[in-house]
Amino acid sequence: MATAKEPAAGWTVELDTTPGRRQAQEEFVLHHADGGDERIVLHDYARVYAVPGLYEEVVQHRLQCASPATVAAALVEAAEAEGRTAEGLRAFDLGAGNGVVGEELRARGVTVVAGADGVAEARDAAHRDRPGLYAHYLVGERLDVGEVTALVRDEGLTALVAAGAVGEGHVPVDALAQLWDAFPPGSFLALTLAGGDDGQDASDVEQMIADTAGSEHASRTVVRRRFRHRVSMAGDELHYLVLVAVKE
Numbered sequence: 001m002a003t004a005k006e007p008a009a010g011w012t013v014e015l016d017t018t019p020g021r022r023q024a025q026e027e028f029v030l031h032h033a034d035g036g037d038e039r040i041v042l043h044d045y046a047r048v049y050a051v052p053g054l055y056e057e058v059v060q061h062r063l064q065c066a067s068p069a070t071v072a073a074a075l076v077e078a079a080e081a082e083g084r085t086a087e088g089l090r091a092f093d094l095g096a097g098n099g100v101v102g103e104e105l106r107a108r109g110v111t112v113v114a115g116a117d118g119v120a121e122a123r124d125a126a127h128r129d130r131p132g133l134y135a136h137y138l139v140g141e142r143l144d145v146g147e148v149t150a151l152v153r154d155e156g157l158t159a160l161v162a163a164g165a166v167g168e169g170h171v172p173v174d175a176l177a178q179l180w181d182a183f184p185p186g187s188f189l190a191l192t193l194a195g196g197d198d199g200q201d202a203s204d205v206e207q208m209i210a211d212t213a214g215s216e217h218a219s220r221t222v223v224r225r226r227f228r229h230r231v232s233m234a235g236d237e238l239h240y241l242v243l244v245a246v247k248e
């Protein structure tokens with residue numbers, strides 16, 4: 001176990017450093033200052049988001065998660081490579097959690113309009129931690145494509161962003177494909193995907209992009225690179241792929 005003190009949070013976190021765990025199995029102990037220990041599975045997002053600052057402490061600080069900043073920077077890089085500006089993009093943040101990605105996008109000039117997550121606790125935490133960041137926040141494990149299509153049209157959305165939220169038991173690739181279909185030509189799809197170059201999630205998404213070849217509005221990859229997503233609780237480096245495609 002690795003322990004650290006968080007100032008004035010009313011709790012401390014102790015990571016379970018047992019080696020060999022998959023991401024979905026990683027756990028930590030939340031020590032409440034007023035007594036009591038709580039063992040929490042990191043992927044129990046509803047519980048994690050319910051404690052203000054806990055997601056940032058564990059995922060951003062202790063596990064050094066680079067996905068939010070990486071996906072935001074790659075989106076802007078791809079837009080500029082296509083002769084577009086960050087300021088011209090209007091983003092839908094899928095698997096948005098409590099808004100860490102939205103904040104990174106906004107810091108780079110992207111207009112963040114909508115978020116979505118599988119659990120209502122994420123929506124509540126986003127409004128609690130980053131009020132005003134998302135004008136719309138949808139909740140559902142499988143979003144209503146008609147609702148998303150109307151939102152994309154009515155709000156002029158041009159970027160579908162998902163950091164650490166596709167595959168690995170999160171948003172299934174076929175659901176991502178349906179949502180991406182709702183975006184108009186000229187839109188960007190910006191993702192971080194488990195497994196670096198050899199991951200199944202990454203190859204499923206790359207296949208999804210390849211399958212659009214020959215269609216009227218094919219998707220074309222603009223940015224594709226491996227990066228260090230975060231460290232595991234056991235201290236191993238976890239590499240992901242950052243992928244940005246544009247719809248012709």
Ligand SMILES: C[S@@+](CC[C@H](N)C(=O)[O-])C[C@H]1O[C@@H](n2cnc3c(N)ncnc32)[C@H](O)[C@@H]1O
Binds near residue numbers: 068171
């Ligand atoms: C690793 S977290 C990443 C959160 C955020 N993107 C970030 O980087 O800070 C994955 C998020 O995806 C959400 N999620 C999982 N399955 C989902 C689904 N089917 N639809 C939408 N969101 C989902 C989880 O609730 C969680 O908030």
